Amino acid sequence: MAAFGAPGKQYPEEVAAVVVVGSCMTDLVSLTSRLPKTGETIHGHKFFIGFGGKGANQCVQAARLGAKTSMVCKVGKDSFGDDYIENLKQNDISTEFTYQTKDAATGAASIIVNNEGQNIIVIVAGANLLLNTEDLREAGSVISRAKVMICQLEITPTTSLEALKMAHSNGVRTLFNPAPAIADLDPQFYTLSDVFCCNESEAEILTGLTVSSRAEAGEATLVLLARGCQVVIITLGADGCVTASQTEPAPKHIPTEKVKAVDTTGAGDSFVGALAFYLAYYPSLSLEEMLKRSNFIAAVSIRTAGTQSSYPYKKDLPLTLF
Secondary structure (H helix, E strand, O other): OOOOOOOOOOOHHHOOOEEEEOOOEEEEEEEEOOOOOOOOOOOEEEEEEEEEOHHHHHHHHHHHOOOOEEEEEEEEOOHHHHHHHHHHHHOOEEOOOEEEEOOOOOOEEEEEEOOOOOEEEEEEOHHHHHOOHHHHHHOHHHHHOOOEEEEOOOOOHHHHHHHHHHHHHOOOEEEEOOOOOOOOOOOHHHHOOOEEEEEHHHHHHHHOOOOOOHHHHHHHHHHHHHOOOOEEEEEOHHHOEEEEEOOOOOOEEEOOOOOOOOOOOOHHHHHHHHHHHHHHHOOOOOHHHHHHHHHHHHHHHOOOOOOHHHOOOHHHOOHHHO
């Protein structure tokens, strides 16, 4: 992939439109007929190692749709870290600000997926937690000139918040995915989020409300809007998503097509990456249309096992999406 131009010389057309400040995880995936109970050992029928982490997942999906992307992240100085950097390059993602550290291992996720495509996941964030504000300042040039910047919570909240502040102060649209959710989220996260996108369980943790239906999701969007978000999206898996905004506060349900799920791992990240792509490259589309298209792309991703390996490329999708 072409670098961002010669040292000291920036080419505006080469600037990343979508910048992700977030996590890289090596996924250790076991496929089983059912999920084990506490203390139980069961046989699985397949094991593979994949590339994951919410930040990198979202970046890869945006890149595969044709977005010019840059990943600001930290991995270990280990074989998983080396492989991860190579994976980003293979996906045409700029690794100029992909840092390596000797002080922690590359983040890892242990994932068990059953025959219905449901999963349980344990993550050890490792090097992700060492990404700091000094690293962000080094990446300031790419963050400040993006069209959209995405953050999550698999790096330290302080670093995510600093990234949102940097983007916001430079007029870059911010897309915040509060995952994994924390109940006492700093109030600034809401006011700095142009688009605040979470799933049902994250919405429950953040609002204290039960979110198990469209109507309940609608109530949760209003609570989050009241905290200062410009646009709130709550994804509902197979039931699409519910959205509300400061300009259109009445919650609206956006359905998705029904598909047979093979593996739902990373579907939410596919959705966020697709949404970032549309926000950056099709800003005149209505939000509803962006969400319909993002739903469609996420639905494609659950038809195949794996996380990033299941994400579709532009060439594999209907022309009507572009």
